[in-house]
Amino acid sequence: MRIGQHPLSSNLFLSPLAGYTNLPMRLTLRELGGLDWATTDLVNARSLLERNRVALQLVASSPEDRPLAIQLFGSVPEEMRDAAVMCQELGAQTVDINMGCPVRKVVSIGGGSAMMTELAKTASLVRGMIGAVKIPVTAKMRLGWDDDNLTAPDLARVLEDAGVAAIFVHGRTRAQGFSGTVNLAGIRAVVQAVRSIPVIGNGDITTPGAAKHMLDETGCAGVSIGRGAFYDPWIFRRTDHYLRTGELTPEPDFNERLRVLRRHFERYVEFYGEEHGSRLFRKVAPWYAKRFGPAKPFKTGIITIKSRADFEAVIASYLAWRAQFCDEAGGLRAKFAPAPMVASFMRDPSDDSALDRSAIPVPKGPVEVW
Numbered sequence: 001m002r003i004g005q006h007p008l009s010s011n012l013f014l015s016p017l018a019g020y021t022n023l024p025m026r027l028t029l030r031e032l033g034g035l036d037w038a039t040t041d042l043v044n045a046r047s048l049l050e051r052n053r054v055a056l057q058l059v060a061s062s063p064e065d066r067p068l069a070i071q072l073f074g075s076v077p078e079e080m081r082d083a084a085v086m087c088q089e090l091g092a093q094t095v096d097i098n099m100g101c102p103v104r105k106v107v108s109i110g111g112g113s114a115m116m117t118e119l120a121k122t123a124s125l126v127r128g129m130i131g132a133v134k135i136p137v138t139a140k141m142r143l144g145w146d147d148d149n150l151t152a153p154d155l156a157r158v159l160e161d162a163g164v165a166a167i168f169v170h171g172r173t174r175a176q177g178f179s180g181t182v183n184l185a186g187i188r189a190v191v192q193a194v195r196s197i198p199v200i201g202n203g204d205i206t207t208p209g210a211a212k213h214m215l216d217e218t219g220c221a222g223v224s225i226g227r228g229a230f231y232d233p234w235i236f237r238r239t240d241h242y243l244r245t246g247e248l249t250p251e252p253d254f255n256e257r258l259r260v261l262r263r264h265f266e267r268y269v270e271f272y273g274e275e276h277g278s279r280l281f282r283k284v285a286p287w288y289a290k291r292f293g294p295a296k297p298f299k300t301g302i303i304t305i306k307s308r309a310d311f312e313a314v315i316a317s318y319l320a321w322r323a324q325f326c327d328e329a330g331g332l333r334a335k336f337a338p339a340p341m342v343a344s345f346m347r348d349p350s351d352d353s354a355l356d357r358s359a360i361p362v363p364k365g366p367v368e369v370w
């Protein structure tokens with residue numbers, strides 16, 4: 001598949017996860033393979049134009065961090081246009097527009113026509129951006145406000161006419177937040193609404209099988225993975241392999257998880273400085289621990305680290321404690337192993353334990369703009 005003129009080596013994308021999908025995480029995931037196109041966390045267009053320190057850190061990149069989309073957030077057309085130009089100057093391959101859900105609930109102010117007004121306004125903002133840059137502009141949206149206002153197909157069509165190069169769609173409404181399951185029929189409706197641009201489906205992909213299921217059921221050109229990459233940073237490589245060969249490779253073992261955890265941590269420290277990077281990593285490391293098996297001392301220790309030495313000390317004492325759950329060869333005994341990941345579409349609704357295991361937690365944050 002392509003986005004604009006860019007041919008892609010994989011149809012798997014990293015979804016923006018504010019607070020996580022920074023340069024250290026993107027490089028860590030890219031190194032593991034299977035991922036081509038990655039997106040920054042959302043960046044406020046005005047802050048970027050003001051060269052705000054945090055905004056510049058959010059768009060920081062490196063030559064290995066390619067191809068890269070910078071995701072912009074804002075509603076002032078001139079700011080969005082100028083920020084898109086800045087993204088191009090910064091070397092981004094595309095600009096993605098965060099449209100969490102641009103259409104306000106319109107019941108009280110005139111129903112469908114008001115909705116079309118919003119769509120026209122959005123299209124005009126997008127046209128202003130597209131006219132100002134040479135790189136492709138893409139958009140990320142939800143299905144709509146709620147089940148009675150599934151506006152994504154209309155919006156996608158309007159955006160395609162305005163010149164948007166691809167649509168990313170999270171298969172939930174804004175009212176849903178992160179509850180319930182992803183509506184594959186809703187994603188399919190977006191795929192069917194556009195003429196030729198790629199639609200990339202998103203939501204709840206935690207296994208290679210779930211990615212294939214979404215591709216098969218919706219006809220989308222690619223899938224974008226967010227929280228699934230927390231659990232399984234190898235998900236892109238494993239899914240890419242599965243889609244090409246039909247062969248499901250096993251999840252990586254504990255030693256490989258530890259190796260990648262260390263690499264991710266080291267990148268945090270290099271990027272943010274030792275103390276700040278260590279503090280920030282406190283919220284990242286527990287995601288790795290979700291697939292460690294017994295991990296309580298790791299989880300309680302890691303949220304206190306302030307340095308490389310602290311980090312290594314937590315690992316050393318955790319490894320000593322963990323040995324009691326392992327066999328002579330050092331592997332976790334079967335009864336302590338984490339349950340296999342179960343894709344949400346495969347859940348047996350009558351089996352509560354399966355549901356608990358596979359429900360994907362949502363890290364805290366401004367859900368209304370995601």
Ligand SMILES: Cc1cc2nc3c(=O)[nH]c(=O)nc-3n(C[C@H](O)[C@H](O)[C@H](O)COP(=O)(O)O)c2cc1C
Pocket residue numbers: 015016017018019040041042071098099100140170202203204205224225226227228362363364365369370
């Ligand atoms: C912690 C967190 C931060 C997010 N930040 C963004 C963001 O910056 N921009 C955006 O478009 N979506 C954001 N999202 C939404 C995700 O990109 C994605 O659409 C959603 O999590 C569903 O995909 P998943 O089930 O694969 O995680 C965020 C989601 C989470 C959980």
